[in-house]
Amino acid sequence: MNHFQYRNNDLCCEEVPLKDIATQVGTPFYVYSHATLSRHLETFSSAFAEVPHLICYSIKANSNLAVLKTFVNHGAGFDIVSGGELFRAQKVGCDAAKIVYSGVGKTETEIADALQAGILMFNVESTQELDTINAVAGRLGKKAGIALRVNPDVDPQTHPYISTGMKKAKFGINISQALEDYRRAASLPNLEVIGVDCHIGSQLTKLSPFVDAIAKIRELVENLQQEGFAIKYLDLGGGLGITYDAEQPPSPADYARAIIEGTRGLGVTLIFEPGRVMVGNAGMLITRVLYVKKGEAKNFVIVDAAMNDLTRPALYGSYQGIQAADRSIDGTIIADVVGPICESGDFLAQDREIPAFSQGDLVAVASAGAYGFTMSSNYNSRRRVPEIMVKNDKVMVVRQRETYDDLIKGETIPEGL
Numbered sequence: 001m002n003h004f005q006y007r008n009n010d011l012c013c014e015e016v017p018l019k020d021i022a023t024q025v026g027t028p029f030y031v032y033s034h035a036t037l038s039r040h041l042e043t044f045s046s047a048f049a050e051v052p053h054l055i056c057y058s059i060k061a062n063s064n065l066a067v068l069k070t071f072v073n074h075g076a077g078f079d080i081v082s083g084g085e086l087f088r089a090q091k092v093g094c095d096a097a098k099i100v101y102s103g104v105g106k107t108e109t110e111i112a113d114a115l116q117a118g119i120l121m122f123n124v125e126s127t128q129e130l131d132t133i134n135a136v137a138g139r140l141g142k143k144a145g146i147a148l149r150v151n152p153d154v155d156p157q158t159h160p161y162i163s164t165g166m167k168k169a170k171f172g173i174n175i176s177q178a179l180e181d182y183r184r185a186a187s188l189p190n191l192e193v194i195g196v197d198c199h200i201g202s203q204l205t206k207l208s209p210f211v212d213a214i215a216k217i218r219e220l221v222e223n224l225q226q227e228g229f230a231i232k233y234l235d236l237g238g239g240l241g242i243t244y245d246a247e248q249p250p251s252p253a254d255y256a257r258a259i260i261e262g263t264r265g266l267g268v269t270l271i272f273e274p275g276r277v278m279v280g281n282a283g284m285l286i287t288r289v290l291y292v293k294k295g296e297a298k299n300f301v302i303v304d305a306a307m308n309d310l311t312r313p314a315l316y317g318s319y320q321g322i323q324a325a326d327r328s329i330d331g332t333i334i335a336d337v338v339g340p341i342c343e344s345g346d347f348l349a350q351d352r353e354i355p356a357f358s359q360g361d362l363v364a365v366a367s368a369g370a371y372g373f374t375m376s377s378n379y380n381s382r383r384r385v386p387e388i389m390v391k392n393d394k395v396m397v398v399r400q401r402e403t404y405d406d407l408i409k410g411e412t413i414p415e416g417l
């Protein structure tokens, strides 16, 4: 459920018509519903109420400070994948003991900063990384909490670019090698082995890959416990899918039931790293029609947002819902919704039956809260768009539209060039 609903003919975010925000801030812009963000976190967390758990929201899905603060206010921690994300987590006052650090390429500086901050644990993705964390921790006189990211080799049945838990993936270590690597980790003096981690992919719409992964991971946890490892945390990553089009992903309640069942009796605190399911349907990208171009072969609705603002359709061919901000528009057309960028891959929708938009109409691109703004760029020297948060009837600009000066920040023309 989300808080984007029509009132009369106007699509609203909570109590505010999107057209009013467009008048105030111009287009394009991202808009997030505070009530939806809060509700998603509450729903996910309460599904696991009966077991010890920690929700570490995956910052990369949407890293706006106001979004992060909303989650911190509801007790969440964070899954970070870079020094920049640690910086953001600290900016919003996240308790460092609720931060886990994932990713295959952590640098020594990033590791040192995370140790100084006092994070809960590193999800380690290779044996060389174990050595590096051990060395950095030794230099700082610290002990690093670690889990190994184990690759259970299950097919998440999602897009190959966001499938991460198969043998051929760059992520994690192979489950068949895990015991050996755990023993090695235990022999390193500045590491404290406290967890097991896995994350098998994103936008999963079936329970079975999660269930298969847990069965394999469960066996590993039991083996480790028998060997005397004090495994306190089982981090099951993120990946729960959302409805973009007609997908019917498991509800958080169904997901929780399967996981609680699959981990029963292990005596661990479960950690989750949800990203998309928290923010995806809590955000929209609002754009205005610049031109409508009717062709022999195709119709094009040319809007002022582009692939640099929302990359998912161009990158993965993904579906984003297209809605009219004013639903009194008569009739429909079959068209591509495209942006101004000089690339044929610059589309937000293709061959889609959509309202018969005219010049000046507002188009709402749905389900854009996850991997939307965070993957945006300045390609074609386009300024990144503002992010707006709505709370009840309040409209808050939580990131301003970039200026032309922002575009050239840090650039210099060397003297004598």
Ligand SMILES: *Cc1c(COP(=O)(O)O)cnc(C)c1O
Pocket: 058, 060, 061, 079, 102, 103, 199, 201, 202, 203, 237, 238, 239, 240, 273, 274, 275, 276, 277
């Ligand atoms: C991207 C990522 C997540 C979040 O994935 P979603 O599909 O957005 O829930 C969680 N954990 C790790 C390690 C990730 O890389």
